Amino acid sequence: MLDVIFLGTGGIMPTRERNVPAIALRYNGEVILLDAGEGTIRQMNAAKLSPMKVDRIFITHFHGDHYLGLAALIQTMNLWRRGRPLHVYGPKYTFEFVRNFLNSGFFRPGFDVHVHELGETRLKLGDYEIWSFKVEHGIPALGYVFRERDKRGKFLPEKLAQYGLSEGPILGKLEREGRIEWNGKVIRLEDVTGPRRRGVKVVYTGDTLPVERTRLFAEKADLLIHDATYLNPDDRGEGYHSTVAEACEVAKKARVKLLALFHRAFRYSYEEYSEEASRVCREYGVNFVVPRDFDVLTFKSGGFSVRNVLGEMG
Amino acid sequence: MLDVIFLGTGGIMPTRERNVPAIALRYNGEVILLDAGEGTIRQMNAAKLSPMKVDRIFITHFHGDHYLGLAALIQTMNLWRRGRPLHVYGPKYTFEFVRNFLNSGFFRPGFDVHVHELGETRLKLGDYEIWSFKVEHGIPALGYVFRERDKRGKFLPEKLAQYGLSEGPILGKLEREGRIEWNGKVIRLEDVTGPRRRGVKVVYTGDTLPVERTRLFAEKADLLIHDATYLNPDDRGEGYHSTVAEACEVAKKARVKLLALFHRAFRYSYEEYSEEASRVCREYGVNFVVPRDFDVLTFKSGGFSVRNVLGEMG
Numbered sequence: 329m330l331d332v333i334f335l336g337t338g339g340i341m342p343t344r345e346r347n348v349p350a351i352a353l354r355y356n357g358e359v360i361l362l363d364a365g366e367g368t369i370r371q372m373n374a375a376k377l378s379p380m381k382v383d384r385i386f387i388t389h390f391h392g393d394h395y396l397g398l399a400a401l402i403q404t405m406n407l408w409r410r411g412r413p414l415h416v417y418g419p420k421y422t423f424e425f426v427r428n429f430l431n432s433g434f435f436r437p438g439f440d441v442h443v444h445e446l447g448e449t450r451l452k453l454g455d456y457e458i459w460s461f462k463v464e465h466g467i468p469a470l471g472y473v474f475r476e477r478d479k480r481g482k483f484l485p486e487k488l489a490q491y492g493l494s495e496g497p498i499l500g501k502l503e504r505e506g507r508i509e510w511n512g513k514v515i516r517l518e519d520v521t522g523p524r525r526r527g528v529k530v531v532y533t534g535d536t537l538p539v540e541r542t543r544l545f546a547e548k549a550d551l552l553i554h555d556a557t558y559l560n561p562d563d564r565g566e567g568y569h570s571t572v573a574e575a576c577e578v579a580k581k582a583r584v585k586l587l588a589l590f591h592r593a594f595r596y597s598y599e600e601y602s603e604e605a606s607r608v609c610r611e612y613g614v615n616f617v618v619p620r621d622f623d624v625l626t627f628k629s630g631g632f633s634v635r636n637v638l639g640e641m642g
Numbered sequence: 643m644l645d646v647i648f649l650g651t652g653g654i655m656p657t658r659e660r661n662v663p664a665i666a667l668r669y670n671g672e673v674i675l676l677d678a679g680e681g682t683i684r685q686m687n688a689a690k691l692s693p694m695k696v697d698r699i700f701i702t703h704f705h706g707d708h709y710l711g712l713a714a715l716i717q718t719m720n721l722w723r724r725g726r727p728l729h730v731y732g733p734k735y736t737f738e739f740v741r742n743f744l745n746s747g748f749f750r751p752g753f754d755v756h757v758h759e760l761g762e763t764r765l766k767l768g769d770y771e772i773w774s775f776k777v778e779h780g781i782p783a784l785g786y787v788f789r790e791r792d793k794r795g796k797f798l799p800e801k802l803a804q805y806g807l808s809e810g811p812i813l814g815k816l817e818r819e820g821r822i823e824w825n826g827k828v829i830r831l832e833d834v835t836g837p838r839r840r841g842v843k844v845v846y847t848g849d850t851l852p853v854e855r856t857r858l859f860a861e862k863a864d865l866l867i868h869d870a871t872y873l874n875p876d877d878r879g880e881g882y883h884s885t886v887a888e889a890c891e892v893a894k895k896a897r898v899k900l901l902a903l904f905h906r907a908f909r910y911s912y913e914e915y916s917e918e919a920s921r922v923c924r925e926y927g928v929n930f931v932v933p934r935d936f937d938v939l940t941f942k943s944g945g946f947s948v949r950n951v952l953g954e955m956g
């Protein structure tokens with residue numbers, strides 16, 4: 329099960345309702361952060377999400393609204409006497425920028441902060457992988473893919489019966505070793521299980537113009553969180569952002585199951601934006617959401633559900 | 643008239659209700675910031691306070707909760723095409739820290755940022771002065787005094803009549819020059835005006851243990867905003883903060899008119915803290931408030947009033 333928790337969904341200008349970008353992925357007890365705009369620790373506190381569960385933070389690029397929450401997060405971990413190292417990932421210049429940031433006040437973390445400067449790469453991290461890919465934002469900028477490992481199919485009772493196997497240690501051995509000898513026969517795991525189940529795939533572009541790399545990396549994703557700052561390409565000016573229609577086009581080509589329209593500009597109200605997004609996405613035949621701060625998308629056995637954690641807390 | 647707008651009243655840990663420290667002084671159309679914790683721009687947006695009105699930011703010390711909002715403030719000013727220079731003041735190391743902070747991402751302001759490293763000093767800034775004084779927080783740390791210039795007394799109609807003066811250009815000349823010749827006599831401004839009116843004086847300690855310097859600089863202030871993190875000295879541990887009783891003692895000795903108990907620790911609820919503060923301040927005979935985020939104290943002709951701007955905006 330994977331929770332995608334939208335901690336901040338706004339563009340550069342935080343308002344009372346919306347903070348600047350930060351997305352938390354909660355998976356197997358770990359919290360992975362994609363971007364950490366200013367005030368992310370406050371959003372995490374409001375969402376009752378402990379920074380102590382965070383081991384990895386992925387920054388898409390070094391514009392203030394995407395990374396300025398990093399120092400307070402690290403400071404809070406320190407205050408709570410963290411011992412475990414923290415990993416911070418980002419594009420070119422991440423070393424220099426994080427070092428300067430952490431040298432901007434009286435502050436020395438009591439744990440290791442490992443900084444990783446990434447190109448396009450694939451990180452294998454236990455039950456999931458993170459892939460980075462280059463996007464186009466006028467400065468070094470990355471998108472990220474969270475890819476859960478595929479899982480074996482379920483044990484099929486009729487097959488187990490056929491081979492004379494029953495629940496217990498022998499199935500554990502079969503799972504661990506992939507094959508066993510049993511009653512003089514070799515039994516392979518795939519002989520007694522159903523089809524492999526695809527892991528969840530979630531893609532976050534950060535800020536970007538529409539690019540071919542996104543289509544490639546987002547292929548058949550369960551969720552694509554795409555920059556969709558503008559409704560109208562004329563509003564873009566010289567900025568390196570996408571429109572709702574451009575995000576839809578990428579989503580359609582990549583055959584993603586769900587598109588989250590992200591980084592909505594300050595100038596549009598939620599209602600105005602949602603209405604137009606609804607029209608555009610219908611044209612493209614794309615399933616979409618316009619996430620609000622504290623919305624949570626939960627992915628579980630092929631489907632997903634939406635709720636808002638702030639509402640729940642009253 | 644001076645508005646003291648509490649943008650963030652919390653200690654190090656921001657919650658849904660309270661952000662980290664920032665206080666805005668609104669005076670004659672200018673907004674002066676005392677501290678700018680992470681998320682100050684968001685608080686200003688919520689309070690409908692434009693960062694473009696800010697020409698001077700005074701940082702008490704370089705712990706994250708007091709300065710990490712600086713970069714986003716400057717970034718926002720830049721986005722809005724500010725031309726006027728900005729002045730940032732702080733204690734020792736302010737040069738180095740601000741430089742590192744502004745070099746932590748892709749960001750080059752299109753206006754000058756003048757950084758001033760202060761000891762104990764007195765800055766004359768038009769109709770008001772800012773004084774800095776050293777406090778005790780284990781690292782270089784300053785408190786600040788806002789001191790409005792005293793104003794001349796009001797013109798007294800019976801005195802004007804006595805000297806044969808009437809409203810008009812001649813009174814403007816008297817005001818500008820301090821003395822005039824009229825009907826062969828020298829008339830001084832003080833001959834025809836009432837007693838001088840004391841300007842408003844507001845003092846902010848930032849984080850500190852109780853120190854004698856505060857008493858000295860806060861003498862007869864209209865408002866003393868004092869660190870009052872703890873209710874009980876045993877909670878202090880090795881931290882350099884004050885208790886409510888210590889803040890009261892300073893306020894009493896300095897004969898301040900009103901004490902704002904600031905930087906309340908995360909662990910106390912507003913109710914628990916206010917109740918105990920009420921008991922302690924009564925013992926000391928000190929007038930006090932426990933400001934909440936977005937509370938505004940307005941000082942006007944010797945008195946003050948309290949309101950909450952967020953409530954007003956609904």
